[in-house]
Amino acid sequence: MYYVALRFMKDTMEAEDAMQEAFIKAFDKLHQFNGEVSFGAWLKRIVINKCLDRLKARKMELVAINEQVLGTVEDQEDWQVEDGIGIEExxxxxxxxxxxxxxxxxxxxxxxxxxxxxxxxxxxxxxASRTLVHRGKKKLQDELKTLRNGTGY
Known part of the structure; x- marks a missing residue:
């Protein structure tokens, strides 16, 4: 759970604080755990929500999207990156x-x-989730092409 928090918070102390707050909240809400998902998945969601709450408190707001203008974007199931690009990149x-x-x-x-x-x-x-993920994938692919080739083309 610490590494999940660290991916969002980018700071070890912030991640530890968010994780600790999430554990306290999970302990407090343990009676609400119904076994519908695994305990780890339930706890992970609490950790992620706590991290997002902390980020929002720091005024890191997500950009709202006008759904009437965007419409629905289909997921690309064939999304891939070039060979030789690792998970860390x-x-x-x-x-x-x-x-x-x-x-x-x-x-x-x-x-x-x-x-x-x-x-x-x-x-x-x-x-909005589909749109943001789709556009994020496209931007990520472009950045990875630039990283690998030196240009976006």
Missing amino acids: VKKEIENLPEKYKYPLMLYLIEGYDHEEISEILDISQV
């Missing part, structure tokens, strides 16, 4: 993305949440 490039893409993409690619879960965690619609 991908994680590093995700960190450099604008925040509006970084957190949805982290939740989707690294934490494995689906759009319904991301929409609940970030308090956005599923359409």
Whole structure:
């Protein structure tokens, strides 16, 4: 859970604080755990929510999206990066993305949440989740191409 918190908080002390607050909240809400998901998944979601709460408190607001203008974006199931690019390079490039893409993409690619879960965690619609993940993937691919080739083309 510490590493999950650290991915969001980027600071060991902040991650420890967020994790500790999440553990206290989990202990407080233990009676609400119903076994619908594994205990680890339940706890992980509490840790992520606590990290996001702390980030929001620091005025790191996510950009709202006008859903009427965007419409629905289909996921690309064939999304890939070039051979030779490792997970650490991908994680590093995700960190450099604008925040509006970084957190949805982290939740989707690294934490494995689906759009319904991301929409609940970030308090956005599923359409906004799909859009942010899609655009984040595109931007990430462009950055990884630049990293590998020196240009975006």
